[in-house]
Amino acid sequence: MSELTATYVSADEHGDVDVLRLREEQLPEPGPGQVRLEVRAIGVNPIDLKVRQGMRGNADGPFRLGYEVAGVVEAVGPDVTQVTVGEEVIAFRIDGGYASALIVPAADVVPKPAALPWPEAAGLLLAGVTAVHALEVTGVGEGDVVLLHGAAGAVGQAVIQLALLRGARVIGTASAHNHDLLRSLGAVPVAYGEGVRERIQAAAADTGAPTASIDAAGTEESLATSLDLVGRERSVTVVVSPRSAEVGIQGIGGAPGADPGTEIRNAARAPLAQLAGEGKLAVRVVREFPLSEVREAHRFVAENHAAGKVILLP
Numbered sequence: 001m002s003e004l005t006a007t008y009v010s011a012d013e014h015g016d017v018d019v020l021r022l023r024e025e026q027l028p029e030p031g032p033g034q035v036r037l038e039v040r041a042i043g044v045n046p047i048d049l050k051v052r053q054g055m056r057g058n059a060d061g062p063f064r065l066g067y068e069v070a071g072v073v074e075a076v077g078p079d080v081t082q083v084t085v086g087e088e089v090i091a092f093r094i095d096g097g098y099a100s101a102l103i104v105p106a107a108d109v110v111p112k113p114a115a116l117p118w119p120e121a122a123g124l125l126l127a128g129v130t131a132v133h134a135l136e137v138t139g140v141g142e143g144d145v146v147l148l149h150g151a152a153g154a155v156g157q158a159v160i161q162l163a164l165l166r167g168a169r170v171i172g173t174a175s176a177h178n179h180d181l182l183r184s185l186g187a188v189p190v191a192y193g194e195g196v197r198e199r200i201q202a203a204a205a206d207t208g209a210p211t212a213s214i215d216a217a218g219t220e221e222s223l224a225t226s227l228d229l230v231g232r233e234r235s236v237t238v239v240v241s242p243r244s245a246e247v248g249i250q251g252i253g254g255a256p257g258a259d260p261g262t263e264i265r266n267a268a269r270a271p272l273a274q275l276a277g278e279g280k281l282a283v284r285v286v287r288e289f290p291l292s293e294v295r296e297a298h299r300f301v302a303e304n305h306a307a308g309k310v311i312l313l314p
Contacts, residue, residue: 008099012061014054017295037071041122042312066097070121092125100314113277120283123309129265131158142167147210150217152178284308
């Protein structure tokens with residue numbers, strides 16, 4: 001083994017996309033409990049934009065971005081036995097994933113199914129583990145009807161598919177232009193906006209009344225509708241805010257005051273990869289950018305309500 005040259009993205013301060021810089025470094029050999037990856041694809045997520053802007057309490061730079069990647073194991077630490085050189089893997093939750101190569105804890109990699117393309121693999125786990133966590137917290141199972149706000153996003157798409165695998169049905173709110181997408185995934189679509197409560201109740205004539213609510217939108221409307229139609233006990237939000245705390249809806253994820261669900265999320269990684277490899281869990285990639293166009297990727301995420309994942313390719 002020897003050092004490996006890597007291109008990576010970092011920022012010296014918080015701000016708009018102009019703070020993002022491409023840099024190079026020499027990666028040493030991995031130490032105990034580590035693996036070195038040649039990255040093939042990188043997931044871009046809204047949380048990355050919040051970190052860049054300093055909205056997640058992260059200290060001023062220099063700092064790096066990126067929580068999920070897919071790649072090939074290029075070297076392993078002296079005590080690593082669970083993965084081997086040349087193995088295709090997915091790594092999550094890691095730090096500094098916007099890179100052509102990086103060193104990550106061996107505990108944070110899972111095998112990538114051969115049938116799963118690199119972009120889909122890189123976009124699988126952040127949304128996937130969030131969906132599993134939400135379904136676990138709300139106890140969704142056979143016969144439940146899930147009211148899902150923000151259903152067309154990456155988390156929403158994962159929730160729909162995983163809920164159906166549990167024997168539940170899903171009523172999903174989304175813009176009208178995404179209703180065909182929701183139908184293709186097996187959800188009953190409902191347009192958000194004025195009158196949404198009545199439209200949900202009309203949809204429930206076929207599905208049954210909602211028994212659990214998962215909020216991936218974070219709006220006043222979604223919180224109020226969840227409280228009105230489901231109540232606090234089986235409602236959860238992945239978009240934590242002062243308002244969600246005020247009304248008593250449990251928040252999950254990395255935001256202050258939220259339930260991080262670390263054990264649930266870590267345990268979900270390998271099963272999610274297996275489901276995706278078997279074709280039971282699809283990841284919809286809406287746009288790919290080269291790593292050198294990371295600023296454009298962030299602009300796209302900020303300016304578009306992407307119904308799926310945005311991916312960087314080193």
